[in-house]
Amino acid sequence: MKLLDISEISKQTGVAASAMRHYEEKGLIVSVGRRGMKRLFGPEILDQLALITLGKTAGFSLEEIKSMFGPNGQPQISRHMLSAKADDLDAQIRKMTSLSRLLRHTADCKAPSHMECPTFRRYLAAASGHNQRKNAPTSKRPNTPPQTLKNSRNAPAGSSNS
Amino acid sequence: MKLLDISEISKQTGVAASAMRHYEEKGLIVSVGRRGMKRLFGPEILDQLALITLGKTAGFSLEEIKSMFGPNGQPQISRHMLSAKADDLDAQIRKMTSLSRLLRHTADCKAPSHMECPTFRRYLAAASGHNQRKNAPTSKRPNTPPQTLKNSRNAPAGSSNS
DNA sequence: CTACAAGTTCAAGTCAACTTGAGGTCAAGC
DNA sequence: GCTTGACCTCAAGTTGACTTGAACTTGTAG
Numbered sequence: 001m002k003l004l005d006i007s008e009i010s011k012q013t014g015v016a017a018s019a020m021r022h023y024e025e026k027g028l029i030v031s032v033g034r035r036g037m038k039r040l041f042g043p044e045i046l047d048q049l050a051l052i053t054l055g056k057t058a059g060f061s062l063e064e065i066k067s068m069f070g071p072n073g074q075p076q077i078s079r080h081m082l083s084a085k086a087d088d089l090d091a092q093i094r095k096m097t098s099l100s101r102l103l104r105h106t107a108d109c110k111a112p113s114h115m116e117c118p119t120f121r122r123y124l125a126a127a128s129g130h131n132q133r134k135n136a137p138t139s140k141r142p143n144t145p146p147q148t149l150k151n152s153r154n155a156p157a158g159s160s161n162s
Numbered sequence: 163m164k165l166l167d168i169s170e171i172s173k174q175t176g177v178a179a180s181a182m183r184h185y186e187e188k189g190l191i192v193s194v195g196r197r198g199m200k201r202l203f204g205p206e207i208l209d210q211l212a213l214i215t216l217g218k219t220a221g222f223s224l225e226e227i228k229s230m231f232g233p234n235g236q237p238q239i240s241r242h243m244l245s246a247k248a249d250d251l252d253a254q255i256r257k258m259t260s261l262s263r264l265l266r267h268t269a270d271c272k273a274p275s276h277m278e279c280p281t282f283r284r285y286l287a288a289a290s291g292h293n294q295r296k297n298a299p300t301s302k303r304p305n306t307p308p309q310t311l312k313n314s315r316n317a318p319a320g321s322s323n324s
Numbered sequence: 325c326t327a328c329a330a331g332t333t334c335a336a337g338t339c340a341a342c343t344t345g346a347g348g349t350c351a352a353g354c
Numbered sequence: 355g356c357t358t359g360a361c362c363t364c365a366a367g368t369t370g371a372c373t374t375g376a377a378c379t380t381g382t383a384g
Contacts, residue, residue, distance in 0.1 A: 005360090005361085006360095006361075007360075007361080016342080016343080017361085018342065018343055018344085019341080019342065019343090021362090021363095022341070022342060022343090026341090034362095035350095035351080036349075036350050036351060036361080036362090037348095037349055037350065037361065037362050037363090038350085038351090038360075038361050038362075039361080039362090044277060047277055047283075047286060050286060050290040051286060051290075053290065054257060054261055054286075054289050054290055055261070056341095057254060057257055057258070057261075058257065058258045058261050059221060061340070061341090062340080062341070063340095068265065068268075069268070069276065072275070073275055073276050073277040074275065074276065075268055075269075075276075079269040079270070080269075082265050082266070082268055082269035083265070083266060083269050085265055086262045086263075086265040086266045086269070089258055089261060089262040089265065090262055092219060092220075092258065093255055093258050093259060093262065095216060095219055095220065096219070096220045096251055096254065096255050096258075097255060099216055099217070099219075099220050099251060100248045100251040100252055100255065101248075103230065103244050103245070103247055103248040103251065104244075104245060104248045106230075106231070106237055106244055107237075107241040107242075107244035107245050107248070108241070113234070113235055113236065114231065114235050114236065114237075115206055115209055115235040121209070124209060124212060124213060124216075127216050128212040128213075128215065128216055167330090167331085168330095168331075169330075169331080178372080178373080179331085180372065180373055180374085181371080181372065181373090183332090183333095184371070184372060184373090188371090196332095197331095197380090197381075198331080198332090198379075198380045198381055199331065199332050199333090199378095199379055199380065199381095200330075200331050200332075200380080200381085201331085201332090218371090223370070223371090224370075224371070225370090
């Protein structure tokens, strides 16, 4: 049989055991049983954790992720709301694409001040305001927690270029 | 002259006054002076706030945003690191694109369990692991705060579809 | 001149998503 | 049958990005 214990899963997925307990507590995953006191999970946990990790990367909260594909993998919200989430995602993707270009341009541009560079300002305009599709994103909720991008071997932010 | 006070800026950008004070404290923006005790900002603040908001949307921390374009709009990090940030962004964009497709598919698919749907699994595979470009994202940093997507008039996650 | 709305500072609180620590449990190996 | 190491629970702590509250200051309107 292919039941996995928490440390095995952690090894395979990189998700901390404490995080998995947290997810279980929040109802995002369920353990299929125990060996003694130790949790056992079915192999589907690997996909579920991948999905959770992915959702977090995309900026969804655990609550939202749970609503999109609960512990059983089935969505808890309507098709319509799922599409709405996808719409949000697409809007964000558009902004991020512009930001990526803006960053690459910034890395190359020789202008004394980026704010004065027309290319920079064009990307900024594209990335912020007016998304080129029908209804505006309508950021309703007042406050919204942040996410931090992971990777890119980073240095303390004041080095190596004169 | 076109000096703006904090509430005017808040009105125009939607950024809370308290958030702007926070940004100033953290060194992301600077006020150009005071009228009495009240902060005054130059018009460039609007672009800077747009940039900050954008950076947050993309999942960068305030520290990172500051390093990418400080209070003067100039990057505090090397061109190389800027490109690396853009690379991160692109990797994330790829994942989010797959996730968006996965969500749209989930909204339409009639399969009893999504995990058993080959299309679902294909998107999941595309979205997680193996990104189709050269070097892997190398998520180094151990723990990473979250971000939450804003908009999409959302309901409490258990409604309207029978 | 006085009131007042709108700003200010500073400390403390909040929230999500975990992590950490203390103290407990148990299957397995010697 | 006892030790050990991996896991457990539960409470408390951490981090980032703000928000909130209390007490204070001021330019402007009346």
